[in-house]
Amino acid sequence: MSAQIIAIDAMGGDFGPRNIVQASIACLSATPSLHLTLVGQPSLLEPLVSGLAAADRARLQIVAASEVVEMDERPSQALRSKPDSSMRIALELVRDGKAQACVSAGNTGALMALSRFVLKTVPGIDRPAMVAAIPTQSGFCQLLDLGANVDCSAEHLYQFALMGSVAAQALGIQRPRVALLNIGTEDIKGNQQVKLAATLLQNARGINYVGFVEGDGLYRGEADVVVCDGFVGNILLKSSEGLATMISTRIEALFKRGVLARAVGVLAMPLLKRLKADLAPARHNGASFLGLQGIVIKSHGSAGVEGLQSAIQRALIEIEENLPGRLHSRLEDLLP
Amino acid sequence: MSAQIIAIDAMGGDFGPRNIVQASIACLSATPSLHLTLVGQPSLLEPLVSGLAAADRARLQIVAASEVVEMDERPSQALRSKPDSSMRIALELVRDGKAQACVSAGNTGALMALSRFVLKTVPGIDRPAMVAAIPTQSGFCQLLDLGANVDCSAEHLYQFALMGSVAAQALGIQRPRVALLNIGTEDIKGNQQVKLAATLLQNARGINYVGFVEGDGLYRGEADVVVCDGFVGNILLKSSEGLATMISTRIEALFKRGVLARAVGVLAMPLLKRLKADLAPARHNGASFLGLQGIVIKSHGSAGVEGLQSAIQRALIEIEENLPGRLHSRLEDLLP
Structure with a gap:
């Protein structure tokens, strides 16, 4: 090297x-x-x-x-x-x-x-995008854009998909599944930019486009690369951080309620800490400008x-x- | 009655x-x-x-x-x-x-x-909005719109804020803190609709507008009513559901790894189940059309x-x- x-x-x-x-x-x-x-x-x-x-x-x-x-x-x-x-x-x-x-x-x-x-x-x-890996049920997915681009055209989303796909390949994923984040999986769902970006991606050579993914599908691991505009990506990322913190605070409180609970809480803490870290990727693992x-x-x-x-x-x-x-x-x- | x-x-x-x-x-x-x-x-x-x-x-x-x-x-x-x-x-x-x-x-x-x-x-x-209560560190917040309105003007967001404020009052909150969901808390952050809606809300009588809130601030309980367009709200809600499910699956797996862990997992399960339910409000508590x-x-x-x-x-x-x-x-x- x-x-x-x-x-x-x-x-x-x-x-x-x-x-x-x-x-x-x-x-x-x-x-x-x-x-x-x-x-x-x-x-x-x-x-x-x-x-x-x-x-x-x-x-x-x-x-x-x-x-x-x-x-x-x-x-x-x-x-x-x-x-x-x-x-x-x-x-x-x-x-x-x-x-x-x-x-x-x-x-x-x-x-x-x-x-x-x-x-x-x-x-x-046209525009660089910010990407980070976020944890899913089956591993990680590359989410972009995370806030660099507030308003995005279909063409921008298409470029993000392309960049995300190349980045995921560089990280060792053979044929990354690329999805557009949307509020439903049917063709009629979503705003104009997302619908038009879907058409661009369906016709793109060399991208393994798998369609729309919803917020819950993202965490189920339905795609390796999830594309959205920076407004949505930033809010998804930060709300996930906030929710993970809230859940972990509540569980910590639970484990302080009794001697047995306190003793066994020790078991859960490292996992929760790791989860929290995973869920704050920009804080913990760094985000790339692509x-x-x-x-x-x-x-x-x-x-x-x-x-x-x-x-x-x-x-x-x-x-x-x-x-x-x-x-x-x-x-x-x-x-x- | x-x-x-x-x-x-x-x-x-x-x-x-x-x-x-x-x-x-x-x-x-x-x-x-x-x-x-x-x-x-x-x-x-x-x-x-x-x-x-x-x-x-x-x-x-x-x-x-x-x-x-x-x-x-x-x-x-x-x-x-x-x-x-x-x-x-x-x-x-x-x-x-x-x-x-x-x-x-x-x-x-x-x-x-x-x-x-x-x-x-x-x-x-102009347009009805879909609202539901989601749990926060300090209680609940009314989040709207949750998907009824994909593209929203500043005027629509302003109307959602008004409706959310009235709904929160009906639910017993005296002077509900109303916030706009954004990717930063400074004035310069966000898209045009959000910035313009902020101006409308700053000048509105009878609304306790507290400014921008970020995704993590929402879960910290910084507002009683959080306003966004339906695309963002739907993705926030569903990704939160997905994340809560993922965390709870991981914790369940942890609690199956040994006899002690299994025994004490029983303590955590009701809490996790409750959290999951809270985090899927449309599924569990119903969402209102306002x-x-x-x-x-x-x-x-x-x-x-x-x-x-x-x-x-x-x-x-x-x-x-x-x-x-x-x-x-x-x-x-x-x-x-």
Whole structure:
């Protein structure tokens, strides 16, 4: 395995650089071929890496960036008035071939806007989409878009389906079943965009389109890739997080009601914790931006060290699988 | 309490009249002031009520309807070509003042189309909405629309907010907190309809509008009424059902892994069962159609006897609270 270089926006996220650096160091130890470039304010970053063993330190570079995109900043502002933000410099390292992927836990909207501006989309893709794996009865499904695109045309949904299919293949699924999220499975159901996207997908070569899937069908594992607009995807994802938290809170309360219950609650807790983690993928495993001429992974703003590590791992997989390259050649096959 | 008369579409639902009649009989026993009118094919219904005690039988009437709206029938077809369906006759009983509410477990789209056609909307309301209570960390919230209206304008969302607020008050909440479901809580987030609806609600008199709520905020109990279009609401509801089922399946599996686990699993099962029921409100508690000049409750097509009983109970509450009348006078206050 040849060396991989990943640029890390060391200033993004709710907790500043400490968690990010810690996750970076853990990943360096775990993957000897990995090189990381931390982008941010050297005066803050240097002390955090000072204790590092020389062998690991040799694979860690710090690149200076004087500005930070705030978590509540408007994307347009980040784009126009912060040319030296850690987020932007990290993306420019990818654009310039100095890194093969960028990982950030910063402002999602700004990361999307800057990614599009700096890296551009793959020819044939109008808008990048945000995808993450969510757990189902039978494994995982790739859900997209998760909030990058609020209003989507049928053509956009079609492109998301295509990108999701390529991403699922890169993750090892042979002939991913691709579905459109809808409020019924009959042809007459849904809004115009979804109905029209269904027609596009029925006629698409090389996509294993399996039709509409409903909200419950998604969790039953009826598809490997589920496509929707970013408004719906974001609400599905966050309400699932909220519901999983609520259920787990109620079960915890149940297991505190008596000595026996308390004793056995211990059995259920690890499972619940794992479920909660699975159900907050953007927080725990990182979400990918698909459709860009480069790899960008978004970790949740409040991600802990483990979540940030997962995001870096996802970047590694996408580098190995050359996801943007795969998508590019797939689109060249499909487009006339 | 004066007598209430509820018309029951005895032919709707996935399982035919048996469950429906059984639930009707149970409700008659429980509520001495209740009268029920079963609408359907007398040859099927008479045998099912033959064993009834005379006192209860006196409060049960059968009204003949020769046609049945199929579960997969197009609403337009049900509207145009089945003038003598059990669903339509039940609604006409409400229109003609012979019943105060209609309960059906039949085809949702057809029930909505027929309700609008037969009962008409309250002046000031363009489209009826479907609402149900879903559980939250702090109680319940009324979520609407649940699928009756796929594409909604800001004005529609505003009307849903108004209807949801009146319905929540009827259910005993003093000053219901009304929120719009969105993908962020900042003003700049969301699609045009949601942003514009926010402006309408900020300026509305008599609505306790609390702003945007996200998917996780909904389950944290941040609002008593959560408003969205029917596409989003339906997907949120069904994905929540699917997720609750998945979690409960996983936990059941965990509790089968050993003798101790098996023994204590018994503790958790009633809670999980209850949670699952709470999370499938349309199936278990009935969903209301709001905004009509009459009360219509939709029970889930696959509802069991208990679910159908809950739907009849919800109809009783709405009769007592005179929900359509409340909505009507509220709209007269608000509109110029």
